[in-house]
Amino acid sequence: MFGACHCGAVTVALVAKPEYINLCDCSLCAKSGGAWGYFTASDVAITGITSSYRRADYEKPAVEMHFCPSCGTTTHWVLTEHHEGDRVGVNMRIFEPSELNGIEARTLDGRNWTGKTEAAHRRAPGQLGTDVFL
Template sequence: MTTTCLCGAVSVTIDAKPAFINDCNCSLCRKTGGAWGYFAPASVTASGETATYSRADKSSPAVDIHSCTSCGTTTHWTRTEAFIAQYQTNDMVGVNMRLFDPEDLSGVEVRYPDGKSWTGGDSFGYRREAMAISETTRW
């Protein structure tokens, strides 16, 4: 499956639908417009010029957000070098699933984590029940 940013300068290809999509309400996800599918790094190919942003409000941010340098669309995130060094793993890439047509994501569960209230400790709660993308139920 391949998608592009709004202007088409950046493309992202994944090898399969995600197991689920997180539509989080934390400030990072809300302000970047991301609804994330998670993949092994080898399962994602991104091409085109992107600008990266790491959170300035965290002492050790875990992800670099990638956006198209032309249209500004948030396309994906990758683990930061600091995260990889600290945890000795590069375990996932997040792809902004809002860039794909909902028809292509039919059957994928959308989860709604309450990242705004999450303190970074244990598991986060959810602000509403999950739903599966279908022809009659879109997210």
Template sequence: MSGSIEGHCHCGTVRVTIPAAPDYINDCNCSLCLTRGAIWGYFPPAKVSITGETDRYIRADLRDATLATHWCAQCGTTTHWAAFDPDYDRMGVNMRLFDPTDYAGVEIRAIDGKSWDG
């Protein structure tokens, strides 16, 4: 991806490439995002490249789980989330994988995801 930005997990096993900085970043306070330490930028899945082995988690505490959260199988760093619906043209990428200068100036929105917890 020309002009793209690459980030990686703590150990470097998982690498995530995005086309550019996102339009905004969500800093969610739901129980999952808080414990996983993620802030989310959003992209069409076709525009994101992920290499390396990840494990995934599907929330069992929600009535209708719609996505899986992924992390590096080696170091445990949260990398991204992916929707189950293949027609959902959005995925979340943990922007903490990237150098903060890569997204300097991007609005970070505080999201009340705590109210969504099951």
């Protein structure tokens, strides 16, 4: 799979489709426009220069968001030094919607999530292209 920011300066290539996509409504995800697919770093190839942002309202933020400095499109996030693991979140909105049909979409209640438990869902999962659209 191959996606790009709006102006095409940053591209993301994936070895496979994600198992599911999270639509989170926490303040960071909602304002960045992310619809997250999760991958290991070796499954993601990013080209182009990105700028990054770490939220300032958390002492130890979990992720560092990356976006195109030209058009502002959020492309992905990486874990910060405060969290262990090999996980990259890719904004699946940078891919053609037709490539995502059939993938499960989960709507997370990020606004009320404390990070201490699994996040709750706002509604039952749906399927992209059938009853959920990005």
